[in-house]
Each structure stands twice: as structure tokens, then as C-alpha cells.
Amino acid sequence: MARIVIVGADFAGHTAALYLGDKIGKQHEITVINRYDYFGFVPSWVWVGVGQMAPEQTTIPLKKVYDRKHVKFIQGAVTEVHPDENYLLVSPADHGELRRVAYDYLMIATGPKLNFAATPGLGPSAGHTVSICTLDHTLHARDTYLEQVRRLEKGERLRFVVGTGHPGATCQGAALEYISNIHKDLLKRRLRNRVDLVYLSNERALGDFGIGGLHARYKGKFISSEEFITAIYREYGIITEIQKGVLKVDEQRIYWEDFAGCYGETSYDFAMLIPQFTGQPLKYIGRDGSDIAERVVAPNGLVKVDATYGLDYETLRRQPDAWPASYQNPSYPNIFAAGIAFAPPGPISIPHVTPNGTSISAAPPRTGMIASIIGRVAALNILSMIEQGQATHHERMSEMFAACVASMGGSLWDGEAATIIIYPVVPDYQRYPNAEGRDMFVTHMELGTGGAWMKRLVHETSRSSRRWTTASAPEATRRIDDRQRTTAQRRPAGRPSSVVENPARTSGEQR
Numbered sequence: 001m002a003r004i005v006i007v008g009a010d011f012a013g014h015t016a017a018l019y020l021g022d023k024i025g026k027q028h029e030i031t032v033i034n035r036y037d038y039f040g041f042v043p044s045w046v047w048v049g050v051g052q053m054a055p056e057q058t059t060i061p062l063k064k065v066y067d068r069k070h071v072k073f074i075q076g077a078v079t080e081v082h083p084d085e086n087y088l089l090v091s092p093a094d095h096g097e098l099r100r101v102a103y104d105y106l107m108i109a110t111g112p113k114l115n116f117a118a119t120p121g122l123g124p125s126a127g128h129t130v131s132i133c134t135l136d137h138t139l140h141a142r143d144t145y146l147e148q149v150r151r152l153e154k155g156e157r158l159r160f161v162v163g164t165g166h167p168g169a170t171c172q173g174a175a176l177e178y179i180s181n182i183h184k185d186l187l188k189r190r191l192r193n194r195v196d197l198v199y200l201s202n203e204r205a206l207g208d209f210g211i212g213g214l215h216a217r218y219k220g221k222f223i224s225s226e227e228f229i230t231a232i233y234r235e236y237g238i239i240t241e242i243q244k245g246v247l248k249v250d251e252q253r254i255y256w257e258d259f260a261g262c263y264g265e266t267s268y269d270f271a272m273l274i275p276q277f278t279g280q281p282l283k284y285i286g287r288d289g290s291d292i293a294e295r296v297v298a299p300n301g302l303v304k305v306d307a308t309y310g311l312d313y314e315t316l317r318r319q320p321d322a323w324p325a326s327y328q329n330p331s332y333p334n335i336f337a338a339g340i341a342f343a344p345p346g347p348i349s350i351p352h353v354t355p356n357g358t359s360i361s362a363a364p365p366r367t368g369m370i371a372s373i374i375g376r377v378a379a380l381n382i383l384s385m386i387e388q389g390q391a392t393h394h395e396r397m398s399e400m401f402a403a404c405v406a407s408m409g410g411s412l413w414d415g416e417a418a419t420i421i422i423y424p425v426v427p428d429y430q431r432y433p434n435a436e437g438r439d440m441f442v443t444h445m446e447l448g449t450g451g452a453w454m455k456r457l458v459h460e461t462s463r464s465s466r467r468w469t470t471a472s473a474p475e476a477t478r479r480i481d482d483r484q485r486t487t488a489q490r491r492p493a494g495r496p497s498s499v500v501e502n503p504a505r506t507s508g509e510q511r
């Protein structure tokens with residue numbers, strides 16, 4: 001019987017656990033270790049963050065799902081990995097003693113460390129900005145946003161800034177969704193005319209998204225994602241500030257450097273800025289007790305897999321095969337990494353260095369769909385390692401299809417969404433010898449209410465699976481922490497108060 005341990009249970013780890021549980025849950029021992037006791041449906045947090053959706057509608061308790069799949073579950077945080085001796089240490093969520101968990105195969109699917117510390121003044125814990133990257137962050141963002149709404153209701157005029165908070169940040173799609181949902185929410189509240197909405201980003205051009213942008217057919221014409229997103233922002237009256245790497249934030253201003261090397265600042269009353277993503281700070285310890293991190297992880301803490309690392313951008317651009325295929329660690333073939341946790345070989349978007357030497361480059365995204373696909377590939381490889389002694393499955397991001405539905409208002413009646421279908425995610429200029437390196441028949445963009453319905457459909461599917469798996473309200477959604485209770489008490493009469501949770505003990509910055 002093989003022992004398989006998966007660390008992290010969101011898009012990558014949860015998908016892997018479901019695949020493995022289905023296929024070999026009865027014959028082998030599968031254990032998932034996750035900081036929270038629920039799966040968080042992250043894409044819907046853009047609705048939670050404006051008070052349009054209750055947080056418990058975006059979580060699925062894990063244990064009952066895993067019980068059905070013959071998967072063991074431990075709630076806690078992995079602190080150390082001992083790859084020479086095949087075990088790891090877990091700090092359990094109940095604050096009990098460190099627990100030793102042995103494995104034959106390990107999948108690291110921990111997502112990113114939210115590195116707010118890389119930008120002084122950034123983030124909800126030690127800084128001045130909010131975040132929607134974890135559920136507890138999102139609840140704080142929602143409460144801060146609703147406080148601003150009350151100021152607007154009193155007649156104040158304010159400036160909200162949403163975007164990226166580090167020169168090398170990724171996840172611009174989440175910022176696009178959040179600012180669009182703020183726009184729609186303010187329209188509903190008849191307060192939009194009192195707010196300057198600013199999208200501030202490190203992207204080379206609007207619609208770059210860290211994938212170098214795209215061209216696609218839209219309403220029968222080939223247009224660029226830059227034109228597509230520019231038109232949306234123009235219609236929404238959103239001010240755009242791009243090619244800016246945020247260096248510092250204080251209580252009133254965001255300080256940045258732009259592509260030309262000029263320094264400037266943007267004032268704000270409310271700001272949600274995505275931090276730099278690095279790897280989770282796990283310790284990797286050898287048999288003799290030494291630090292062997294460099295055998296397992298890249299300098300940024302993300303797990304090294306079967307990519308070709310160290311290529312310059314131009315070389316990497318010509319080598320789609322440099323992108324990993326099996327997601328297996330080269331030093332320890334029984335360790336795999338999936339989702340945001342794996343180290344990409346380099347950027348997809350053209351990197352930019354300012355005359356001052358600052359690198360302002362949107363990092364490659366690994367969205368929920370991409371993370372799930374990689375989770376499945378890594379799971380199937382663990383299966384084939386057990387059954388055939390080698391990893392037989394592969395799917396590079398340069399061979400991968402992705403669909404992204406960016407919500408722009410959750411309403412099924414007047415909400416809309418930008419749907420972007422892209423193939424392959426990483427351009428392959430050999431297979432597709434056009435300026436894009438992509439299949440122009442498949443790659444597509446669409447804007448409309450249909451996307452809002454699709455997004456809601458995906459959300460409701462995950463909700464119905466939650467209802468199906470829970471006989472009563474899960475522990476995670478019953479707890480209301482003091483902060484949230486205080487906020488609920490402050491909420492003006494007539495405004496519905498959603499039940500909120502304290503998602504276990506969280507260390508916001510280390511999601």
C-alpha cells in the first residue's frame with residue numbers, strides 16, 4: 001500500500017485528491033493536509049468583497065467529501081519536509097503537538113505565500129491596503145469597502161484604487177474582476193458618480209494578464225485583449241494607470257516607478273492591491289539535518305519541477321518544451337508540485353527593466369483552471385508511478401487550453417462577464433507560426449450577460465456539491481469572530497447582514 005500525501009486543498013490539491021480518491025482511495029492511503037477545513041471557491045470572493053455574497057456560499061467543507069472518497073484529512077500547516085526520509089511535519093490546527101506524517105509520494109499544492117512584506121505598507125495585517133486573496137482578507141476588504149460606501153452615502157467623494165502592489169505581481173484578472181464588481185455595486189447604490197475608480201497595474205498593456213495579452217476574434221473581427229479591456233474600462237469610466245510597479249504604500253498614497261523609470265504617486269481612500277507571490281516558506285531538511293531547500297525549490301520558494309530553468313526570455317520564448325510536463329521534482333522523483341506552487345521557467349509576458357534597474361514584469365498566472373489541470377496531471381503521474389514505476393502523463397502550459405470568465409457584476413440580469421478562451425496558454429511559435437504563437441481559431445473573447453450566467457453556473461455547481469455534502473452547517477461557517485460581529489452590529493438598518501466565518505486560524509500573509 002502506497003502512502004500519498006497532498007499538501008494544500010484548493011484548485012490544484014483538491015482536484016488531485018478527488019482523482020486519486022476515486023481511482024485508488026480504497027487500495028492506497030491518501031492524506032490531504034490543508035490549513036483550512038474547507039475548499040474555498042476563490043473566484044466568487046470578488047462578490048463577497050463587495051458584500052454581494054455571503055462567505056459561506058463560497059466554501060465547501062472538505063472532510064465529508066474526503067470521507068466519501070476514502071481520503072484522510074488533516075487540518076493544519078506543514079512546516080517541514082524531509083525528502084531524504086520521506087516524512088513531513090504538520091502543525092495541527094488545534095494547536096496540538098507537531099505531527100509527523102510519512103509518505104511514499106508527496107504533492108505540494110500550497111499555492112503562493114502572499115508576500116506583502118516585499119512592498120512596504122502593503123496588505124491588511126501590517127499595511128494600509130486590503131486584499132481578496134484569502135477569505136479572511138476578503139471579509140476585511142468587504143467591511144472596509146462598506147465603510148467607504150457609508151462615507152459616500154454621506155456625500156463624500158473618494159478615490160478607490162485596485163490592481164497590483166508589486167512590480168512582479170501576477171493575478172491581474174482578480175483585480176479586473178474586483179474593480180468591475182465595485183463599479184457595478186456602486187452603480188446599484190447610485191454612488192458611482194462620487195468615486196474615481198483607478199486600475200493600477202504592472203502590465204505592459206491593459207489585457208496583458210501576464211500572458212503577453214492575446215488577439216482573438218470578437219464580433220467577427222480580430223482585436224487585441226488591450227483593445228477589448230480598454231473598451232470595457234472606457235465604458236465603465238475606470239481610470240487606468242499601467243506600466244507601474246508599486247514600491248511603497250502609506251496611509252494616503254501609493255508610490256510607484258513606471259516603465260520609463262519615473263517615480264510618482266497615486267492617492268487613494270481605499271485600495272486593493274495584489275502582492276508578490278512567492279513559495280510557501282516550508283523548510284526542506286536533509287538526512288543530516290542540513291537545509292536542502294535548493295534541491296527542491298527555486299530561490300523564490302516555488303517548487304522546482306521538470307522545467308528547463310535559467311533560460312533568458314528570448315530563448316525560453318523559442319522553447320515551449322522548456323515548460324514542465326510531468327510536474328515532478330528532478331531531485332526527488334516522488335515529489336510533485338501543482339498549481340501556483342510550482343516554479344515556472346520564466347515569464348510569458350515580455351519582461352521590462354526600467355533605466356533604474358527595476359524589473360516591472362507581470363508574472364505568469366496559474367489560474368484556477370490551470371491549477372486544476374496540473375493537479376490532475378500530477379495525480380495521474382503519482383498513479384502511474386505506483387502502477388508502472390514512472391510518470392507517464394504530461395501537459396505543458398504550452399499545450400494547455402484555458403478558459404477564464406472574468407465577472408463584471410454578478411447579477412444574472414444586468415451583470416456581465418468577459419470570457420477569454422486561450423490555446424495554448426504559453427505561446428508556441430513553432431506549432432502556430434503567427435505573431436501570437438496561438439491557435440487563432442480556438443482563442444476567443446466575448447463580453448456579455450452569457451458570461452455572467454456561466455460564472456454563476458460554475459459557482460452554483462460548487463454550491464450544490466456543498467449542500468450535498470453537508471447535513472448541517474459546517475463548523476467553519478458557524479463561527480463568527482468578534483471582528484465580524486462588531487461589523488455586523490455597525491451595519492445600518494435595512495442592509496442584510498450575512499453570516500460570516502472565521503476561517504480557522506489563519507496567517508493571512510502565508511495563505
Ligand SMILES: Cc1cc2nc3c(=O)[nH]c(=O)nc-3n(C[C@H](O)[C@H](O)[C@H](O)COP(=O)(O)OP(=O)(O)OC[C@H]3O[C@@H](n4cnc5c(N)ncnc54)[C@H](O)[C@@H]3O)c2cc1C
Pocket residue numbers: 007008009010011012013033034035036042043044045046076077078079109110111112132133134171173174177280282338339340341366367368369370371404405406407510511
Ligand atoms: C479574488 C480572486 C479571484 C480569482 N478568480 C479566478 C477566476 O475567475 N478564474 C480562475 O481560473 N482563477 C481565478 N483566480 C485564481 C485562482 O484562485 C488561483 O489560480 C487558484 O486558487 C490557485 O490554486 P492552487 O491550488 O494552486 O493554490 P491556492 O488556491 O492558493 O490553494 C493552496 C491551499 O494550500 C493551503 N496551504 C498553503 N500552505 C500550506 C501549508 N504549509 N500547509 C497546509 N496547507 C497549506 C492554502 O491554505 C490553500 O488552501 C482568482 C484569484 C483570486 C485571488
